[in-house]
Structure formats: C-alpha cells, structure tokens
Amino acid sequence: MVPAPDAVAIQRGQAEVAEVNAVLDAMHAAASRADGATYFPQFSPSARFIGTDAGEHWSLEAFRAYAEPYFARGQGWTYRPHDRTIMSVGGVFFFDEKLSNDGYGELRGSGVLARDSAGQLKIEQYVLSFTVPNDKADAVVAAIKATD
Structure with a gap:
C-alpha cells in the first residue's frame, strides 16, 4: 500500500527534523568533548x-x-540543548533551542541549516545568546554600559 501524499510529506518532514536534530546534537556533543574533528x-x-x-x-x-x-588542550564547552523548535522554508531549516550550561545557566541558541552540494545538512549560522529576564534588563543594560 502506498501512503497518502500527506502521509509521505509528514514522514519526509519527520525525517528532516530528525536529521536537523542529529546535526545539532553532534555539534553540541563534539564541543563538549573538545572534538574539533567532529x-x-x-x-x-x-x-x-x-x-x-x-x-x-x-x-x-x-x-x-x-x-x-x-x-587541543582538551577544553571544550558544554551546552545541553532542550526545547528545540525547527521550522523549514524551501528546504532551509531555522531553529531555536534553549541551552543549559553549568556556568552561565540558561542560554539560547538559534540558527540556520541548509544542504550542501552533496545533500548533507550543514549549519550555516549559529547564534549563541544570553537570556535576560525582562525584570532584570535594566540592571543588565546598566552593567554593560558601565564597561563601555
């Protein structure tokens, strides 16, 4: 039995989401191990x-x-991703993810992935951001301005 077109699209979408997750998870795991080759x-x-x-x-x-x-010194960085959202437009994948780090607490990662000429998904842009609770924003901005 051939799946209905909608079912095929859903399966393809699920496979692509799994592929995006695999690339991002591999990136985070390699950074944690200080594994530049991966x-x-x-x-x-x-x-x-x-x-x-x-x-x-x-x-x-x-x-x-x-x-x-x-x-080279074996010093990586560990950001544990959770609550990742992935969107796709025209074969380009956009994501945002919450990250936990022992020193910095909660951060956010976001970025874009696209396929290379061999069809492999690659990260085109990654943005790492601190999250600032709105009620703390004035104090954070003041601290930043004090160092400018």
Missing part, C-alpha cells in the same frame, strides 16, 4: 558563528582559529 564539519565552509559578545561575529575560519587551541 565539531567543525557540522558547519558549512561559509558558516558564521555569532557569540554572546558583540564582537563575536566570526567566519568559520576565524572561529576555528579561536576554538582549536582550546580543543
């Missing part, structure tokens, strides 16, 4: 990494230059 191939060669500091807007090459010395 971490960096999750990104496209033209990827951007946008970190929590306003100056952290890196090409993959620049981010690799920053991160590899840490990885």
Whole structure:
C-alpha cells in the first residue's frame, strides 16, 4: 500500500527534523568533548558563528582559529540543548533551542541549516545568546554600559 501524499510529506518532514536534530546534537556533543574533528564539519565552509559578545561575529575560519587551541588542550564547552523548535522554508531549516550550561545557566541558541552540494545538512549560522529576564534588563543594560 502506498501512503497518502500527506502521509509521505509528514514522514519526509519527520525525517528532516530528525536529521536537523542529529546535526545539532553532534555539534553540541563534539564541543563538549573538545572534538574539533567532529565539531567543525557540522558547519558549512561559509558558516558564521555569532557569540554572546558583540564582537563575536566570526567566519568559520576565524572561529576555528579561536576554538582549536582550546580543543587541543582538551577544553571544550558544554551546552545541553532542550526545547528545540525547527521550522523549514524551501528546504532551509531555522531553529531555536534553549541551552543549559553549568556556568552561565540558561542560554539560547538559534540558527540556520541548509544542504550542501552533496545533500548533507550543514549549519550555516549559529547564534549563541544570553537570556535576560525582562525584570532584570535594566540592571543588565546598566552593567554593560558601565564597561563601555
């Protein structure tokens, strides 16, 4: 029996969501193990990494230059993802995820994945952000302004 077209679309969508989850989970796991050989191939060669500091807007090459010395010393970073949302438009995948970190607490990751010429999903952009409760925003902004 051939599944109805809607069922096929749902199955394809579920498979793509699983594939996006696998790429992101592999990236986070590799970072935690300081495994650059697995971490960096999750990104496209033209990827951007946008970190929590306003100056952290890196090409993959620049981010690799920053991160590899840490990885070489066995020092990675552990962000545990949860509550991930994935959307797809025209074969491009957008996501946001909540992250837990022992030092920083709760953060947010977001970004974009797309297929490369070989059909593999790669991270095109990853944005790491601190979350700020609205009732704490004034104090956080004041602390940032005090260092400018």
